[in-house]
Amino acid sequence: xxxxxxxxxxxxxxxxxxxxxxxxxxxxxxxxxxGRPVAGELVDTRGHRGIVSYDPTELVLTARAGTPLxxxxxxxxxxxxxxxCEPPHLGPEATLGGMVAAGLSGPRRPWAGAVRDYVLGxxxxxxxxxxxxxxxxxxxxxxxxxxxxxMTGSFGCLGLLTEVSLKVLPRPRQCLGLRLEMDARQALARxxxxxxxxLPISAASHDGEALHLRLEGGExxxxxxxxxxxxxxxxxxxxxxxREQRLAFFSAPATLWRLSLPITCxxxxxxxxxxxxxxxxxxxxxxxxxxxxxxALVAEAGGHATAYAPGDDSSxxxxxxxxxxxxxxxxxxxxxxxxxxxxxxAHL
Numbered sequence: 517x518x519x520x521x522x523x524x525x526x527x528x529x530x531x532x533x534x535x536x537x538x539x540x541x542x543x544x545x546x547x548x549x550x551g552r553p554v555a556g557e558l559v560d561t562r563g564h565r566g567i568v569s570y571d572p573t574e575l576v577l578t579a580r581a582g583t584p585l586x587x588x589x590x591x592x593x594x595x596x597x598x599x600x601c602e603p604p605h606l607g608p609e610a611t612l613g614g615m616v617a618a619g620l621s622g623p624r625r626p627w628a629g630a631v632r633d634y635v636l637g638x639x640x641x642x643x644x645x646x647x648x649x650x651x652x653x654x655x656x657x658x659x660x661x662x663x664x665x666x667m668t669g670s671f672g673c674l675g676l677l678t679e680v681s682l683k684v685l686p687r688p689r690q691c692l693g694l695r696l697e698m699d700a701r702q703a704l705a706r707x708x709x710x711x712x713x714x715l716p717i718s719a720a721s722h723d724g725e726a727l728h729l730r731l732e733g734g735e736x737x738x739x740x741x742x743x744x745x746x747x748x749x750x751x752x753x754x755x756x757x758x759r760e761q762r763l764a765f766f767s768a769p770a771t772l773w774r775l776s777l778p779i780t781c782x783x784x785x786x787x788x789x790x791x792x793x794x795x796x797x798x799x800x801x802x803x804x805x806x807x808x809x810x811x812a813l814v815a816e817a818g819g820h821a822t823a824y825a826p827g828d829d830s831s832x833x834x835x836x837x838x839x840x841x842x843x844x845x846x847x848x849x850x851x852x853x854x855x856x857x858x859x860x861x862a863h864l
Contacts, residue, residue, distance in 0.1 A: 518566010518580060522639070522647060522678050528559060529676060530645045532854050539854050541672035543582060543614040546607025549824045550618065551671055551831060551859040561613050564678060572597060576636065578681040581613030588612060592684055600628040600685045604759045613677045619669025622759040623719035623730070626779070626794045628685075632668035639679035640667065643850030647678065666845070672856040673864055674849045688718070688732035692742055693752035696727045700792060701783050703727040707795045708780070715741050719755050722792040723765065728754055758793065765791045765800065773801040773810060777819035784817055786810065831860055839863060 532539050538556030561582040568578040572595040579588055585605055592598055602622030603615045616638070621630045637651025640663075651664040667677055698706070703722040710717060716733035729745065730752060731738045742749070757763050766772065770788060777784070779797045784790070787810075788803025803810060807823065811832060814821045820832040834842065839861070846853065846864050858864065 518568075518583065519563055520566070520580065521564040521582075522580075522641075525559065525561070525564060525676060525678060526641055526645070526647050528557075529641045529854075532557065533643070533645050533852060536852065537854065538857050539676075541617075541676055541856055543611035543617075544584070544607055544609030546605060546610045547614055547618045547620070549826055550822070551826065552862065553826050554856050554859050556854075556857065559676065561676075561678075562609070562611060565611075567591060568679065570595075575684050575686075576681060577684055578679065579612050580679050581611060581616075581677040583612045585610045585612060585615055593687070596687050597684045598687045599634070599682065601625060601631045601634055602628070602755075602759060603631060604761070606760060612680055616668050616677060616680055617670060617672050623721065623755050623793060626797055627718050630668075632665045634683045635664050635668055635680060636683055637681040638664040638667055638677055640674075641676040641678060643675065643852055643854060649679075651681065671859045673846065673860055675855060690731075690733060690735045690738040691752050692731045692738050693750045693754055694729040694731065694742065694745060694747040695750045696729065696745070696747035697725075698727055700724070700790075703792070704782055704796050711779075711795070715745075717741075717795075720795040721754075721758055723763070724789065724791060730755055758791075763791070765789065765802065768802045770802040770804045772824040773803060774822045774824060775799040775801055775814050775819055776822075777814070777817055781817050781819065784813070786813055834861060 539559050540554045540556035541559045541561065543561045563582060564580050565582040566580050567583060568580065570577040570591060577588065585603065589599065602624045604620050604622055616631060616635060619631050637649065639647065639649050641647050666674060700722045707720055716731050716737045717729055718732040719730035721728045731741050768789060777797060777799060779795060781796060784799065786801060786803065787805040788801050791800040793800060811821050822832060842864055
C-alpha cells in the first residue's frame with residue numbers, strides 16, 4: 517500500500533500560504549534539465565508513494581504521486597499490461613507525479629496517444645490550501661476531467677499532485693524491430709505513404725543512417741507486415757534506448773533540442789545533428805546555434821523548439837494571448853503563486 521503523506525503535504529502547503537513562501541515541488545528530479553530553475557522550499561513527493569488500487573480487468577490503476585515509475589511498470593508487466601504512452605524515465609528515480617507534470621511521451625505517442633489521454637483523474641492540493649479530487653476512474657466520468665488534463669505538462673505550476681488514476685492497456689502479443697537502409701528524405705516519404713495503410717507500426721525513427729520501425733500486434737499481422745516491408749530484424753531495445761536518450765546521438769556535447777513539428781514536415785535544414793522520432797512529428801537536434809535563430813527556423817516550418825537545458829531559453833516563448841490565458845489559469849488555481857514559480861515561464 518505504500519505510505520500516505522497527503523496530510524503532511526497539505527500542512528506544508530498551508531504553512532507556505534500563511535508565510536507567503538514559494539514551494540519547489542520535486543519527485544525523482546529526473547526532468548531537472550527542463551524549464552527554468554526554481555527558488556523555494558523543497559517539497560519532496562517521494563515519500564508519498566504506493567499503488568492505491570489496480571484492477572487489471574478494468575484497465576485502471578491509481579497510485580500516489582511519489583510512486584516510482586519502475587514500480588508501476590513492473591506491476592503492470594506482471595498482469596500483461598502497460599502504460600501505452602511509453603513515458604521516458606530519464607533517471608532511475610522517476611515518479612508517477614513527475615511523469616504527469618512533465619507530460620512527456622515515448623516513441624509510441626503518434627499511434628497510441630499522449631500521457632494526458634490516459635489520465636482519468638487526479639487528487640490535487642491547490643493554492644487555496646484544499647485537497648481536491650478531479651475526474652474519476654473511468655473514461656466516461658467527465659466531472660472535472662479537464663482539470664486533471666491541465667495538470668499534464670504543467671510542471672507543478674498549478675498545484676501539488678498527490679494521486680493519479682490512469683487508463684492502462686494490454687501489452688501487444690508480438691513486437692518486432694526493423695531497420696531499413698534509406699536516407700531521411702526517403703524515410704519521411706515512405707512513412708507518409710504507410711500512414712495511409714493498415715500496418716501495425718507503433719514507432720518510427722530515422723537515426724541519420726537508416727529508418728527504424730517497430731511492429732506490434734497479433735502474430736499474423738506483424739509477420740505479414742514484416743514480409744511486406746522487408747529490412748533487417750534488429751533488437752527492439754532500440755526504442756527504450758531512444759526513449760531514455762541512451763543512443764550515441766544524445767552523448768554529443770552540444771545542447772539538446774526537442775522540436776515539435778507537423779507530421780507532414782519534410783527534412784529540415786538546421787545547424788547541427790538531427791534524429792527523427794514519432795514518424796517525423798518530433799525531431800531531436802544537437803546544436804550550439806543561438807536559440808532565437810533555431811526557434812525562428814522551426815517556427816517557419818510550423819513548429820516550436822524546447823531546449824533540454826535549464827534556463828531562460830529552455831521554453832518556447834508564448835504569444836501575448838496565450839500568455840494571458842496561462843496567467844489567468846495560474847491565478848485561479850494558485851492565486852499566491854507559490855507552486856514552482858517561473859518553472860515554465862518567468863511570468864508564471
